[in-house]
Amino acid sequence: MLLIVDDEKSTREGLRTALEDKYDIYLAEDAASAMDLLERERFEVMLTDFRLPNEDGMKLIRRAKSLSRPPVCILMTAYGSEELAVEAMRDGADDYIAKGRLQIPELEMRIARALRQQELESENTSLRKAVDSKFGLSRLVGESRVMKELLETVEQVASSKTTVLILGESGTGKELIAKAIHQLSPRSRNPLVVVHCAALPPALLESELFGHEKGAFTGAHERRVGRFEQAQGGTVFLDEIGEIDQNIQVKLLRFLGERTFERVGSNKTQTADVRILAATNRDLAAEVRAGRFREDLFYRLNVVPIKLPPLRERKEDIPLMAPVFLKEFARENDKPVVDFTVDAMEALLKYSWPGNVRELRAAIERAVLLCRGDRVSLRELPESIRNMEPPATSASPAEVVGQGSLALKDAEKQLIIRALKESDGNRTLAAEKLGMSRRTLHRKLHTYQLEHL
Ligand SMILES: Nc1ncnc2c1ncn2[C@@H]1O[C@H](COP(=O)(O)OP(=O)(O)OP(=O)(O)O)[C@@H](O)[C@H]1O
Ligand SMILES: [Mg+2]
Known part of the structure; x- marks a missing residue:
């Protein structure tokens, strides 16, 4: 199956006519409807224009590539925008083609080549997976x-x-x-x-x-x-x-x-x-x-x-396990969920997990399925877990954790380290991710002796 994304009707129809003998063709006129289709069907190839109404073709490619089984993505650029095209390849596009001189035989050849390349890569990943699972x-x-x-x-x-x-x-x-x-x-x-x-x-x-x-x-x-x-x-x-x-x-x-x-x-x-x-x-x-x-x-x-x-005696493992499970379920269900909001993570840390890791996995699976955005928030967590959260007070969730047990403090430290890593050391960004002010973050870096980060 091949998806053609272009806002110009004549281009869409032209490509359809040229390629429909070889592929099952679907058309989309913007990134949003393209994503809808990609989430519903399994496409081998996506051919997208760079210039699209709301979101450019490159952003669309990035999103398509985060699906569990991403299509081969070919970007169509205006003639003469070589630089953009090279950047696109670096960013995840499999190939590009200049629109002005679109020759169908060449396009067909490039699609076939990109498909072959992807096949080789997926063979490599399954090989790696086999090795991984062997190393238990x-x-x-x-x-x-x-x-x-x-x-x-x-x-x-x-x-x-x-x-x-x-x-x-x-x-x-x-x-x-x-x-x-x-x-x-x-x-x-x-x-x-x-x-x-x-x-x-x-x-x-x-x-x-x-x-x-x-x-x-x-x-x-x-x-x-x-x-x-x-x-x-x-x-x-x-x-x-x-x-x-x-x-x-x-x-x-x-x-x-x-x-x-x-x-x-x-x-x-x-x-x-x-x-x-x-x-x-x-x-x-x-x-x-x-x-x-x-x-x-x-x-x-x-x-x-x-x-x-029991999990409640090693809560430091929660900030490590939870994202692994989240990624696993997001991939399995083709959901663009990438992280937890800070208060969701705090709730996971506070709960006592009588069902241990199995219960944690189940809660995260459910949350990923319910999640509409890209981060799991308190709303998607089961009530028993949410209810551990005290009613809203003036203190931020991170502050509440600060008064908690040693394990919770350690977990907060882990959260801060992770946020800093993900923001390449940018403190403003990290503070934002953590839902705390820059000043609070500074104070906490001092408390945890993390100022070198
Ligand atoms: N350290 C861990 N890292 C990743 N996943 C884990 C970890 N510990 C447990 N799990 C996951 O939690 C779930 C429960 O684990 P498992 O079935 O091994 O528990 P169990 O102790 O045998 O439970 P039961 O006594 O109920 O049979 C499984 O999905 C397992 O993969
Ligand atoms: Mg068992």
């Missing part, structure tokens, strides 16, 4: 002291076959850590098999893990290979291990000790070379004390414990 940690965001220590542990244990017990409240990222350990381990070429232990009744869980022979129980029509066998050479992640019943606890204990087991309904002993990762949001030590979880199994699992702190 790149998807884990976190700069707080606890997170850094935790990521170091992850890297250290990844290379061995040690059993790792991952602890933490719901939504803190236990599964993500398990995936990172597997991906960073020498086993990453072999499968990572995830078993949600709480999802199955005990009898089924046993056959799920160890497999069963045909006829082992009513309904066992076929022989079934268990998860441990399936994961041969790889990793098994036992999620919600705190929920398994005593009978399976015994069998698991044996498997952890000897890596041997029998399929349900068979007496043939088998072995499987798998690494075990386990996770729970229960306090396993307390379960042991209460007699619900075997102590010996607990010690077998607890070789290297990794404890994920």
Whole structure:
């Protein structure tokens, strides 16, 4: 599909006639209607005039290029404006063509060339993505002291076959850590098999893990290979291990000790070379004390414990995580959202996040979908989060944070650093971004000893 943007009807129609044999043609007469079309349909190519009624062609190209799957953009310039054209290429246009001497065969050739170029580039990005996801940690965001220590542990244990017990409240990222350990381990070429232990009744869980022979129980029509066998050479992640019943606890204990087991309904002993990762949001030590979880199994699992702190105890990570999630959802939904307003970010920092990172992601996804402009504001946040905001007082939100806990202060410091970076050190601009006066910013730079920035 090809989009032609030009305010002159004769040019639009002329180009349509020339190109409609090869492409599915759409026409727009200004930038706004072009953007509407671009957001609704997926175009391979956009051909736009530089001179458009309200917004010039170059601005349109920049916006088109921020879409998740941007079209190839070719700028049509007036004859003789070479300089402008070169600048346009530097700014994101894929090619330009002088309008006065528009030759259709040449235009066709240039479209084809730009398309080929884009194809090559997208092959490169998917290659890079594959490499990224292989290096598991790149998807884990976190700069707080606890997170850094935790990521170091992850890297250290990844290379061995040690059993790792991952602890933490719901939504803190236990599964993500398990995936990172597997991906960073020498086993990453072999499968990572995830078993949600709480999802199955005990009898089924046993056959799920160890497999069963045909006829082992009513309904066992076929022989079934268990998860441990399936994961041969790889990793098994036992999620919600705190929920398994005593009978399976015994069998698991044996498997952890000897890596041997029998399929349900068979007496043939088998072995499987798998690494075990386990996770729970229960306090396993307390379960042991209460007699619900075997102590010996607990010690077998607890070789290297990794404890994920709840999000409310590492709020410094919020200003880092939130923009990553925002960009991800903006890209996924083709929304031009790029940031948070200062008071929206303050609200995210104040909230206690009982659902942890999962809740943060969900709130941001919703906000991005609701957002009409380019920044997520308080309005788009769920009420529970907004309500943490005290009624409007004379103090700016940043001031209120200033009186808050240490974590909040640290978060404010991060916000200031980010705003300064984004404004290339321009303090007036940074203060504006932060929604505070230049004077307040100066005072805060002094307080946080950031005057060198
Ligand atoms: N440090 C992090 N960086 C980026 N994303 C994260 C991080 N921690 C968690 N997430 C994201 O938060 C969501 C919840 O994480 P995950 O499913 O791993 O939590 P969990 O601890 O297994 O929760 P549950 O106990 O409810 O199963 C996922 O979408 C995950 O990608
Ligand atoms: Mg989980």
